[in-house]
Amino acid sequence: MTMIWNPSPNFGERSLPITMLVLHYTGMQSGAAAIDWLANPASKVSAHYVVDEDGQLVHMVREEQRAQHAGLSYWRGVTDCNSASIGIEIVNPGHEFGYRPFPEAQMDTVTRLVAELVRTYAIDPRNVVGHSDVAPTRKEDPGEYFDWERLAKLGLAVPRPREKLVDPGWPDAAFLLALERYGYSISDGRAATVAFQRRFRPENIEGVIDGECRAILLSLLLEYEGGPAI
Numbered sequence: 001m002t003m004i005w006n007p008s009p010n011f012g013e014r015s016l017p018i019t020m021l022v023l024h025y026t027g028m029q030s031g032a033a034a035i036d037w038l039a040n041p042a043s044k045v046s047a048h049y050v051v052d053e054d055g056q057l058v059h060m061v062r063e064e065q066r067a068q069h070a071g072l073s074y075w076r077g078v079t080d081c082n083s084a085s086i087g088i089e090i091v092n093p094g095h096e097f098g099y100r101p102f103p104e105a106q107m108d109t110v111t112r113l114v115a116e117l118v119r120t121y122a123i124d125p126r127n128v129v130g131h132s133d134v135a136p137t138r139k140e141d142p143g144e145y146f147d148w149e150r151l152a153k154l155g156l157a158v159p160r161p162r163e164k165l166v167d168p169g170w171p172d173a174a175f176l177l178a179l180e181r182y183g184y185s186i187s188d189g190r191a192a193t194v195a196f197q198r199r200f201r202p203e204n205i206e207g208v209i210d211g212e213c214r215a216i217l218l219s220l221l222l223e224y225e226g227g228p229a230i
Contacts, residue, residue, distance in 0.1 A: 001057055001109070001116070003049075003056075003058065004058045004059065006035060006060055007061070008038050008039045008046035008061055009039075009046075010044055010045055011066055011068065014084075018085065018121045018123070019124070020081060020129065021085060021086050021087075021117055021123055021129070022069060022070050022073075022085045022087050022129055022134060023088050023114075023129070023130050023142050025090050025092035025094045026089050026090065026092060026093075026094070027096060027141060028093065028097070031052040034089065035050055039060065045069065046068050046087075047061065047087040047088065048060065048086045049086075049088045049113060050090075050091065051110050053103050053106050054105055055103075055105035055109040057109055057113065066082050066083050069087030070085060070087065070131065071138070072135060073135045075129060075184075076126070076127070081134050086121075088110065088114070090106065090142055090146075091106070092141075092143075094140070095143065099145065100145070102142075102146060102147065107147055111151060114128065114156050114157075115154060115156055118156050125157050126158055126183065128151065128157040130142050130146065130195075130198070132195045132199070133183075133199055136184065136185065136188065136194065137187070140198065144205060145202075158224065160201070160216065161200075161215075161223070164219075165218075165219055166215055167212075167214050167218075168214055172209050175214055175217065178217050179193070179196060179217060181221060181225060182217065182224075184196060190207045193207050196213065196217070197213065200216050201216060
């Protein structure tokens with residue numbers, strides 16, 4: 001893929017091997033503003049890549065370096081997601097400035113970039129996640145319009161379970177324990193539930209634990225975690 005090199009000074013040394021991809025939206029009014037902010041030393045934030053709405057790919061931090069994109073975060077036992085991940089910012093104004101679907105040209109570049117990185121670093125599809133997954137109390141991105149199924153069809157992300165779903169009838173406390181087993185921090189149970197819904201049931205993200213949520217989570221645990229240990 002062709003790309004523009006626009007370096008950010010906001011990076012450090014990794015303390016963990018690369019095992020994750022974290023997808024974001026920029027949440028700013030324009031792609032140019034987002035890139036300028038990520039390249040500004042005063043911002044103290046960065047990402048490895050930015051994908052503009054027209055599909056243009058901007059490289060800002062070298063993959064071997066630790067970019068500053070995830071902040072306070074947690075996923076599947078990892079508490080320094082910045083050290084373990086590559087961060088991809090996807091230009092979109094986000095919920096604050098007029099959240100909208102991601103254009104085809106943009107999604108095409110995102111898909112090709114994710115495919116290349118998953119192949120290069122042998123990243124488990126369970127570890128291709130959104131910022132809201134690793135920081136559910138703080139973040140909503142890349143949001144409910146992001147086409148996770150497009151990645152899932154290529155084996156690049158976990159698909160939404162749709163067949164043979166059975167509601168296990170867990171009480172809410174058991175659901176949260178199962179959610180923690182899958183990978184989420186449950187320090188704020190409602191926030192974790194909303195993040196899970198945004199990822200696996202984006203048409204209904206009210207934060208209420210219902211039979212469909214329980215059934216989806218049970219299916220994920222059976223498929224990827226060897227069954228629920230709750």
